[in-house]
Amino acid sequence: MNAFTFVNPTRIEFGSGVSRRAAAVCQELGARHVLLISGMGSARRSGLLDAVEEGLRALGIPFTAHEGVRPNPVLGHVREGIAKARDCGADLVLAVGGGSVVDSAKAVAAGALADHDVWDFFEGGAPVRKALPLVAVLTLAATGSEMNGGSVVTREDTRNKTFFSSLHTHPRVSLLDPDLTLGLPWEQTANGLSDAFAHLLEPYLNTPLRRPIVQLELKEGLFRSLVDCGVRLKANPQDLEARGDFMWSATLALNGMTSAGAGPAPYPVHMVEHAISAVTDLAHGAGLSAIYAGWIRWRLEQPQAEDFAFHLERLGQKVFALPESCGVDAAVEALVAWYRQVGTPATLREAGVAESHFPEIAFLAARQARAWGMGAYTEVAVMEILELAH
Amino acid sequence: MNAFTFVNPTRIEFGSGVSRRAAAVCQELGARHVLLISGMGSARRSGLLDAVEEGLRALGIPFTAHEGVRPNPVLGHVREGIAKARDCGADLVLAVGGGSVVDSAKAVAAGALADHDVWDFFEGGAPVRKALPLVAVLTLAATGSEMNGGSVVTREDTRNKTFFSSLHTHPRVSLLDPDLTLGLPWEQTANGLSDAFAHLLEPYLNTPLRRPIVQLELKEGLFRSLVDCGVRLKANPQDLEARGDFMWSATLALNGMTSAGAGPAPYPVHMVEHAISAVTDLAHGAGLSAIYAGWIRWRLEQPQAEDFAFHLERLGQKVFALPESCGVDAAVEALVAWYRQVGTPATLREAGVAESHFPEIAFLAARQARAWGMGAYTEVAVMEILELAH
Numbered sequence: 001m002n003a004f005t006f007v008n009p010t011r012i013e014f015g016s017g018v019s020r021r022a023a024a025v026c027q028e029l030g031a032r033h034v035l036l037i038s039g040m041g042s043a044r045r046s047g048l049l050d051a052v053e054e055g056l057r058a059l060g061i062p063f064t065a066h067e068g069v070r071p072n073p074v075l076g077h078v079r080e081g082i083a084k085a086r087d088c089g090a091d092l093v094l095a096v097g098g099g100s101v102v103d104s105a106k107a108v109a110a111g112a113l114a115d116h117d118v119w120d121f122f123e124g125g126a127p128v129r130k131a132l133p134l135v136a137v138l139t140l141a142a143t144g145s146e147m148n149g150g151s152v153v154t155r156e157d158t159r160n161k162t163f164f165s166s167l168h169t170h171p172r173v174s175l176l177d178p179d180l181t182l183g184l185p186w187e188q189t190a191n192g193l194s195d196a197f198a199h200l201l202e203p204y205l206n207t208p209l210r211r212p213i214v215q216l217e218l219k220e221g222l223f224r225s226l227v228d229c230g231v232r233l234k235a236n237p238q239d240l241e242a243r244g245d246f247m248w249s250a251t252l253a254l255n256g257m258t259s260a261g262a263g264p265a266p267y268p269v270h271m272v273e274h275a276i277s278a279v280t281d282l283a284h285g286a287g288l289s290a291i292y293a294g295w296i297r298w299r300l301e302q303p304q305a306e307d308f309a310f311h312l313e314r315l316g317q318k319v320f321a322l323p324e325s326c327g328v329d330a331a332v333e334a335l336v337a338w339y340r341q342v343g344t345p346a347t348l349r350e351a352g353v354a355e356s357h358f359p360e361i362a363f364l365a366a367r368q369a370r371a372w373g374m375g376a377y378t379e380v381a382v383m384e385i386l387e388l389a390h
Numbered sequence: 391m392n393a394f395t396f397v398n399p400t401r402i403e404f405g406s407g408v409s410r411r412a413a414a415v416c417q418e419l420g421a422r423h424v425l426l427i428s429g430m431g432s433a434r435r436s437g438l439l440d441a442v443e444e445g446l447r448a449l450g451i452p453f454t455a456h457e458g459v460r461p462n463p464v465l466g467h468v469r470e471g472i473a474k475a476r477d478c479g480a481d482l483v484l485a486v487g488g489g490s491v492v493d494s495a496k497a498v499a500a501g502a503l504a505d506h507d508v509w510d511f512f513e514g515g516a517p518v519r520k521a522l523p524l525v526a527v528l529t530l531a532a533t534g535s536e537m538n539g540g541s542v543v544t545r546e547d548t549r550n551k552t553f554f555s556s557l558h559t560h561p562r563v564s565l566l567d568p569d570l571t572l573g574l575p576w577e578q579t580a581n582g583l584s585d586a587f588a589h590l591l592e593p594y595l596n597t598p599l600r601r602p603i604v605q606l607e608l609k610e611g612l613f614r615s616l617v618d619c620g621v622r623l624k625a626n627p628q629d630l631e632a633r634g635d636f637m638w639s640a641t642l643a644l645n646g647m648t649s650a651g652a653g654p655a656p657y658p659v660h661m662v663e664h665a666i667s668a669v670t671d672l673a674h675g676a677g678l679s680a681i682y683a684g685w686i687r688w689r690l691e692q693p694q695a696e697d698f699a700f701h702l703e704r705l706g707q708k709v710f711a712l713p714e715s716c717g718v719d720a721a722v723e724a725l726v727a728w729y730r731q732v733g734t735p736a737t738l739r740e741a742g743v744a745e746s747h748f749p750e751i752a753f754l755a756a757r758q759a760r761a762w763g764m765g766a767y768t769e770v771a772v773m774e775i776l777e778l779a780h
Contacts, residue, residue, distance in 0.1 A: 001568075001634040003405025008398065014651060015393025178391075212631070214615045214639050221607030228603055241602070244391040248651055249604050257647065261404060261638055 001212040006260040010147045011173045014248060016240070019048065019137045019177035023055030026092055029133050029172060034063040035090035035112075037081060037105045039097040040070055043139060048180060052096055052137065064088040066108075072277050072284065073100040075155045078118055081108035085132065095136045095171075098188075099143025099195075102136045106151040106169040109134045119155060121164040123371070128166035136174040141181055141247040142192030142285060144199055144254025146174035154278050159364055161274035162371075176251065178244040186237060189246075190344040191285025193230045196250035197223065198288040200258065203265030205296075205311050215262040216314070222258065223319040225249045230342040268369075268377060269295050272385060275364035276348075279357050289344040290351040293336050294389025300328060302376065348389045358386045391602040396650040400537045401563045404638060406630070409438065409527045409567035413445030416482055419523050419562060424453040425480035425502075427471060427495045429487040430460055433529060438570060442486055442527065454478040456498075459487060462667050462674065463494040465545045468508055471498035475522065485526045485561075488578075489533025489585075492526045496541040496559040499524045509545060511554040513761070518556035526564040531571055531637040532582030532675060534589055534644025536564035544668050549754055551664040552761075566641065568634040576627060579636075580734040581675025583620045586640035587613065588678040590648065593655030595686075595701050605652040606704070612648065613709040615639045620732040656764060659685050662772060665754035666738075669747050679734040680741035683726050684779025690718060692766065738779045748776045 013021065026034055034056060036049075043049040044067070056063050066081045085093070085108055093112075095105035110131040111118030120126035138146045145151070150165040181189070200219045207215075226249050232242035252258070259265055272295065273287040282290075299308055309328050316322035316331030320338070336346045345351035362382040369377035403411065416424055424446060426439075433439040434457070446453050456471045475483070475498055483502075485495035499521040501508030510516035528536045535541070539559045544551040571579070590609045597605075616639050622632035642648070649655055662685065663677040672680075689698055699718050706712040706721030710728070726736045735741035752772040759767035 001404070001631065001638060003408065005401065005403050007401035011395065011397035012650070013395050014391070018393065212635050212638075213618055214612070214635050214642070217611030217615050218608060218642075221611040222604070225604045225607050241391065244651075245602050245604050248391060248602075252604070252608075252647075257642075260402070261634075 001214070001261040002263040004260045006256055007167065008147060008170065008255055008257070009167070010170045012147060012176060012251065013173065014176040014244070016179045017177060018175045019180055020051065020055065021175060022052045022094065022096070022135065022137050023059050023061060025135050025173045025175070026056065026061055026094060027059050029092060029135065031061055031092035033088055033090050034061055035066055035081065035085045035088065035093045035108065036063045037066045037069060037093060037095045037097070037101055037108065039101050040068060043096050046180075046183065048137070048139065049096055052094070063094070064090060069097060069101045069104045071100050072161065072281055073104040073153050075119060075153055078104050078107045078111065078153055082111040082118060085112040091132060093132050093134045095134065096139065098138070098140030099145040102138070102143070102145040102171070103151040103153060105134055105136070106131070106145070106149070107153055110166065110169050122153060122155070122162050123160065128164065128168045131166070131168040134169065134171045136171040138174060138176050138247070139180045140184065140188060140192055141243070141250040142195040144196065144251055146171060146176065147251045147255040152274070159278045160368070161278040162368060176247050178240055178247050181243050181247065182238055182240065186343060187283070189233055189237065190342045191283045192250065193226055193246070193285070193342050194289040194339065194344045195285035196253045197226050198269060198292070199254040201292070202267045202269055203259050203262060204315065205308055206265050206268070207262050207311070212261055215258055215260070218258040220318045222249050222253050223315070226253070227319060227338060230338065234342060266374060268374060271368050271372070271374070271377065272361070272365045272382060275361045275368065276353060278364060279360050280353055282351055282353060286345050286351050289339045289346055290348045290353065291385065291389040293332050293346060294348075295385050296332050297388050298381070298385045348386065355390065358383060361386060391604070391651040392653040394650045396646055397557065398537060398560065398645055398647070399557070400560045402537060402566060402641065403563065404566040404634070406569045407567060408565050409570055410441065410445070411565060412442045412484060412486070412525065412527050413449050413451060415525050415563045415565070416446065416451055416484060417449050419482060419525065421451055421482035423478055423480050424451055425456055425471065425475045425478065425483045425498065426453045427456045427459060427483060427485045427487070427491055427498065429491050430458060433486050436570075436573065438527070438529065439486055442484070453484070454480065459491045459494045461490050462551065462671055463490040463543050465509060465543055468494050468497045468501065468543055472501040472508060475502040481522060483522050483524045485524065486529065488528070488530030489535040492528070492533070492535040492561070493541040493543060495524055495526070496521070496535070496539070497543055500556065500559050512543060512545070512552050513550065518554065518558045521556070521558040524559065524561045526561040528564060528566050528637070529570045530574065530578060530582055531633070531640040532585040534586065534641055536561060536566065537641045537645040542664070549668040550758070551668040552758060566637050568630055568637050571633050571637065572628055572630065576733060577673070579623055579627065580732045581673045582640065583616055583636070583675070583732050584679040584729065584734045585675035586643045587616050588659060588675075588682070589644040591682070592657045592659055593649050593652060594705065595698055596656055596658070597652050597701070602651055605648055605650070608648040610708045612639050612643050613705070616643070617709060617728060620728065624732060658764060658767060661758050661762070661764070661767065662751070662755045662775060665751045665758065666743060668754055669750050670743050672741055672743060676735050676741050679729045679736060680738045680743065681775065681779040683722050683736060684738075684777075685775050686722050687778050688771070688775045738776065745780065748773060751776060
């Protein structure tokens, strides 16, 4: 096991109806003015946002709304949120939405207290030294942002989609109410399953060691849980029990626990996907499932593929119940079959990404790879991956 | 999945040599006077305690020593620690030892700031409202105390061994240095494996629901990791990799993660074992393995045993690789076989507990059961369990 530091101070409150506690949690944290961040309108249409606002009014907590966070959230909207937070003197940020809303809220929470532009956290490595306290009401199981300090945002002019992470931007409290996910369009559920699965799969496959066994076991347990949730939810999207299992599994998939001690885990598939969704605005989860098989086939041809193949075959056995010595091809096929079963695209063609976008995607991904020191991901290499994923 | 709140603010630093950071962590937390709590001398003999003290001196942090915490720690020694903490004006408690030392340190940390006797936290339900910050240097993988808020202490005059738990008594930082466990007597390693296994096994078997699957999967992964560690360490007690896997697995086994959402989980085997070690001073882990099979046989004869039997059989399949429909007897036999393989007693006879102690053990356990509302555990019932475990 590698040396590690693990700390995750976020308090999770999970259960049907727990979203009604949003205002009470803000009060508990001493909020005097809340910046209330939300998305493109679904939380308004469902009545959730009205209920949250009503709760704040009932407790006499003033708030300023900042609506309109879009999927693949953008820097411009974050900057507007920071300006609003300063103008209204917000001392707490309340995010009501999915991962994009929570990610934006983190950037606003840190940016509001910074004496430089917020993008310096994303590029240039400015450390987050403080942030407004953040509370999240999660409406979508997918990104895990509700229990980590990471934020992914796209800068519009350069189409650079990248991230920062800090202990200061962990939500203080996240309210996980599976009721809120019952009415989701199936596509968002499928994308969420793909995203959560990918958060486990990249470090699972990219860890150079075949041990430590603890971390492999935990990841495999969460993989099986997600596969199980996908089957149950596909059969009945109103299965509240499965909604809850999925929500908590997605949180655990990226809260640091399964990776602690497993060594450095690069996220190249996320890196390439960020370029795809920056160019095409494809949903992140759909972009991940669309390129996974192609990336795996490319990766198997690269140097030092033995450990990678070992973990891939183990995935087939432990998660998709394939026999021992199933081989890597069978494991990839089982993964693709699960994507198809869930209903998330398994190729870029299925995702509707035209080949004409490939050069720009490759340019952006390779630029990011250079910034992160992942030299294997040249433009030529990314083009190969995209072709294999087509 | 049941509703739950999960929060675990402890920062874990894991790695070979990380215990050398003890003084630096105290400094980071702003300590001006440290109460340094340790056990019966092993940390002194190994040189660890000298190194920690030297580190504190080098950073100019005054400290007062409180040595002599014994296995199955006692209230009297805790009260002495509280008096010392007040006398020296300690503003941080540093625990160097195993679970007993960390548990004692928690009671001292809370008791030092209380305006009533510390035992009121254990009996009578006085809530912990604040505590001195606590740092732990763990020398033994077993109890999980390094990443939770629980403290188990025995009151000498009534032989009542019971616990409290609070968010305020989570260690702020726990240093997990597997190097420190390399020289342990085998017996302590075996007892630690038994203890960690039991922390998972009670809620695994006692959860009324056959779902949620997430929590079963996580527990099963940790079970397999512990079984694997037992086999590797028995073959080579100096296997540092296995020492590390075991240390982190034991921490994860009782940090709240695997139980969150699984519903209320009583700990009757721990309750009976606490009575055994209160009477006989048997090591906790040895007491647990000694009564497990007997308790399981008793429990199978009680009302509503179907879910219990379901989970027991699932344990056999998922952890001990038994075939489907293996039956409950085979599962118990596999558990006993693992205890024998590890070298921890599988019966009370093997543990050297004389039948003459049974009435007093039954009296104490039933008294605790009444206090905790576990009415099935009458004196007669506990006597039956002890006889079956003999």
